[in-house]
Structure formats: structure tokens, C-alpha cells
Amino acid sequence: VSELIDLGLITDDQAGPSSGGRPARALAFRAHAGHTLVADLHATHMTVGVSDLAGTVAAHAQESVDIDAGPDTVMPQLMALGDSLIADLQGRTGGLCAIGVSIPLPVEKHTGRPVAPTSFHGWDGYDIRGTLQQRYAAPVWVDNDVNALALGEWRYGASRGQQDVITVKVGTGIGAATISDGRLHRGAQGTAGYIGHIHVSDDPRLVCGCGRTGCLEAMASGMAIARDAELAARTGRSEHLRAALEARTHLTAHDVGSAAARGDQVSAELLTQSARQVGTVLAALVNICNPSLVVLGGGVPESGDGYLATIRETVYRFSLPLATRHLQIQRARLGPLGGLRGAAVMALDHLFSGDGLPWPAFAPGNPASQTAPQPGTPSLTYTTPGGLA
Ligand SMILES: [Zn+2]
16 A cells, blocks of 8 residues: 555545544545546457546547558557547646557567467557567556457447456457456467358358358358358348448448338348357357356447347357357447557556556656645545555
8 A cells, every 4th residue: 555655546534433543544546546548449340449547438539440451550640549548638637657558469469479360461460569578668558359348348338347258249250358257368378269260161162251151250251141141142142232332332241130120021030140150159158168248349239130130049049058058148338449458457456456556657756646636536436454554
């Protein structure tokens, strides 16, 4: 406690009631003693934000970006956005303490480097952590987008308070993250949960971004749904999709959801097919991990209630009855900020872990450690048992 007070992270609040011995001492966490920079990268856009030390996102901004253009294009754009958000804080918080990045690529957990990305160019082995550390002189943590989403939903959203959760993201790609016994399971290298590249079909025409054929992602992802929808439009199988393709030159899973909502049978079938395939792989995962909750995130499940219903039906049909007796399957709750909030959780959890303290931003002489407590600053209050301090 003394160390945390010296670091400016907690401060004495009003004294607590005495239970006979030494009175309890109330301590307030100074969430504004510092801030984080967080980024959530997607295939075609990025969201960058700043959060306080309690993980509350103070400001964020979104920009279009082509992640396939590689880090030399994407990283300067990320840092320019970060610089402007930090400048907008105008010293209202302490210094930058940590950086969290969520990226839709496999990330080697010890180095934070993407490894052999399946879909995007220029990222293999790229030193995201080094690039950001050099620019901002703050510790950096990087993880894949599904792990970040799982952490965000776990701390603030649908899976709050649960100990065994599988979070599945069905968007441009497909991935899963498992929280087992209250811990995010990353595996030996950090690739645990990469269900998108499980082999599910012998059809050689289903070429995946990873270079193989027959992966779940090549059959059921948003990209696969869009591909099949464009084929249906061109071959005249769906009037709705043909009209949408003519108006927009390409289709997305969102267009397929809209067409299905307007009664297009072909679109409804494409979504049902995707939900069944994802549900079948998910059932295997449920059999392995025995979660109490499955959280479904990403753009494709937003296409309509039918998607979630088909996933539920498939998982219940193909999982062990004991595993599904109390199993809940729900949509993610945090919406488009889920990954960003998860990136903040990742950075702050590392920062406040035993290994993280003390960290550079709070080293003696750093302005962050000299910020005076601000009256009226929102804070979380923890009470230590009497006599501890
Ligand atoms: Zn693949």
C-alpha cells in the first residue's frame, strides 16, 4: 500500500468504521493518475482510444484503413490518431502508462509479434511492441482481436463474473477465445482458439486465406458468405442480391443479412449454413471446455436473430447433454467498442500484475508520479481490513 501511495496510484480517503481494533483505512484508487493508449485493428478500419487507469475509455476515434497495406502504412496512421487523442487530453490526466493493441492476426504471446499471418501482408514478425515503445516510452501489450474481445466482454459485458466462457467472433474471419477457471487460455505460443482454420470440408474449391482448403473460415466467415452471395447474384439465383450487387459492386455479410430480413430465401440459407458450420465446431469446443456461457461477437451474428438461434440449436444437438444442461449462449454486449475496451483490460491487467509494478511512467522524476490528486476525480474505492496498513 505504501508503495502504491508513493507511486501516486492510491490515496487516503475517509477513515472507515472501527470494528473494535484499529479503524479500517479507506483508500481511493486514482484512476486519473495516468492513462492508456489503446487500439483495435480490423481488416478495413481501426479504432484508437485513450482510457483512464480503471479502463474507462475517455475518448476514441475510428478511421478507415487497409490492414493488408502492411505496418508501414497502418502504424503511422495509428500513431497519428493516438497523438491527437493524447493531445486532446491536455494534461487532464497523469502520463501515458501502458499501450494495448488488438489485431486480427495470430500473435506470439511472448514477443507480441504477429506470426505467419494467414490473410494480411507485411505483418509476419513485425515488431509492433518495439515500434510503439520507441515512440511513446511506455510498455506495450499486443494480442489477437478475439482475445481482446473476450477480455472486454468478461470485464464489462456479457460474460462479467463468469469463470468458464467461450467467446466466438464471426466476422471477416472466425476465431474463439476460452476463459477457463477464471483465466484467459492463450496456449504455449498464444494461438489457442484459432478455430477458423479447423479443416471442415474436403471441397478443394474452398480456398482459405491461410493457403489451405476446407477451413471453417473459408466456408462460414463473413468473407465466405459475401463470396457465395456474389455468386448467387451473378448466376441469377437471388433477385435481392443481384440488385444489391449492381448498386454496390461488391457484397458483404451485412447485405446478406438485409436481404434475408426482406425475405430473400437464398440469403437466409447462406446465413443458416454459416451458423450450422460454426455451431458444429463450437459444439466440439463446448465438449472440450465445458463453459457455462458462450458469447457470440463479430458482425455476422448481428445479421439477425436466426443466426443465434441456429447456433444454439446446433450446439445443443452436437454437445454432450451434461455440457449443455446449464449452458447459456448469448450475443456480445459491448458492440463496436468491445475490442478496444478489451485492449485496455489487457494493458491494465499486465500493468497492475505483480510483474508490472513499478513501471517506467511512474518512475521517480516522471511527471506522472508528480500529478497532484484532483478534487472530485471519480475513483474506485477499496477498503483495506483494519490494521493491514
Ligand atoms: Zn485456413
